[in-house]
Amino acid sequence: MESHSITPEASINEAVNLDISLDKSLNKESSRDDDEIPIHGEHSKLTENISPLDKTINNYINESKTEEGQDDTKEEWLDILGSGQLKKKVLKPAENNFRPSRTWVCKVNIEGCLTDGTFVEKLNNFSVQIGDGEVIQGVDLALPLMDVGETALLEVGPRFGFGSLGLAPIVPPNATLLYTVELLSAEDEPELAILPASKRKVIGNRKRERGNWWYTRQEHTLAIQCYRRALDFLDESTGETYVDDDPRTNKTSEEDLNSLLEDRLKVYNNLAAAQMKIKAYDAALQSVENVLRCQPENVKALFRKGKIMSAKGDNANAVAAVRKASQLEPDSKMIRQELLRLVSLRNEDNKLEKNLYKKMLGQKNKPQETNINSKKQIPWGMMLGSMAAVVVGVAAFKYRFM
Structure with a gap:
């Protein structure tokens, strides 16, 4: 089945530039950079030709409409944070007790909707690294509490979903979300020193793009977190930095290293913009100095x-x-x-x-x-x-x- 998603890249305003050049104002003057967000369609098109909602979500919606005295599902929910803002209910238990840890890479099936059943997103066999902000916070926080093979229903409050901004036109401000999450597999983070440069480039840029997504939502702390993780993967000085999966025969060329460096400098520029938003001026100055040390004439x-x-x-x-x-x-x-x-x-x-x-x-x-x-x-x-x-x-x- 085809996957549809509004996160992390799809359906963001077309005027958004992933390099956040000169705090949006300069974007109006310049042509679209080569690192802009790829647009996969408007929100209104995402709801077309979508399969019916997962049966368990429909059951939840029906249960929530029953009288309070007849609702016996409350005891089945785990209040993850104790605030009622993030709850988890096991739909299908796992056959083992193997749970992932922070920074582990997980394969998941995810489907989300509003409490009235309105479709939000669907991701099949999606790769997510725990703690790196690659999914909404509610899902990110729940994954370490799931066993591999488990399927769970999450009730995600606004604080750990799309917050007071929502995600127009589908998700209204301060909306509660329902997510079904199936944890297919989990493995430790790959060792960067032997990870091929081509893969490091893909992963690093994906984290940079996700950081820009958080930036456009004014979630600057989460954006900074994504940018810092992107820098880890785009560091051309870490280890041997191989091109492909056979490090014995194919090491990184100078061109590949320069490509990593170019992407790394983009991240530093974006990182500085986010740090400025939270008034971390000393850290922001260090970020731009890292760019200017390599590119003294970098206008941004x-x-x-x-x-x-x-x-x-x-x-x-x-x-x-x-x-x-x-x-x-x-x-x-x-x-x-x-x-x-x-x-x-x-x-x-x-x-x-x-x-x-x-x-x-x-x-x-x-x-x-x-x-x-x-x-x-x-x-x-x-x-x-x-x-x-x-x-x-x-x-x-x-x-x-x-």
Whole structure:
């Protein structure tokens, strides 16, 4: 059966650019980059030709409509977090007690819907790495509590589903979701040092794309998590980095390493954008510096460096970075506007510094002038006193001998 999904890549707004270039504003000026999201169709088309919902989900919907006194299913649910926001019910128990751990790679069948039965997504034989944000949080958190071979029904509250944003036009804001999850297999994360470069590139870029999906949903912490995991797979300096599955005969060429490096720099640029959103400016600065160390004329990195430096209060260096970006892309209206803004801020800083210096120098000069004046007055006082004494003495002498 064909799989349909709205996550992680499909049916996101066509204007979204996976490189999140220059905080969306620059995207309007430039043509679509070669790393844009592939559009697999609008949401309205996803509901066409879809098989009926899983019978267990229909049973849940019917059970929820029964009177509360007749509902005997409550005891069968496991409240995973104790908050009622994520519950699990075993539909088909496994034959063993083998559970996956964080970072393990699992093969799953997933089907999701709203509580009224509206279809959301269906994924067959889908590969997901636990803890890497490759599915909605509710499913990600439930997988380590499932045995291989088990099928479970999940009731996912808004916090661990699509939240207050929903996913228009199918999922409304603050919607509760129902997911059936069948855990087909689970294995430990592959060793990166011997993983072929072609596979590392695919996995790394998939995690980068998922990070961008979270970014567009303003889930910046989850986006950062995906970007960091993408960097692990796109690190061209890790191990031998082989091209294919036979490391004895086919090692990575320079072209393959450069390709990994290009993708890695894209991730760093995106990582900086997400870090800026949570005001982690020191970390964001490190991310753009990693890009500029390899590509000193990377316009996006220069632009973001300028914004970061300004946020840190260093408008002089911010102007320098954005001015260089403007020289590289003189036709960019967004960069010109940002440069004007930063120059204005820098000029204001210079005025404040000058006024501060004047005040500091003024406070030092006044006491000095007072001291100088007082020193000048001391000889005149002594001279006047001496003259008065002489006059008095002369007068007394004349009075005595008259």
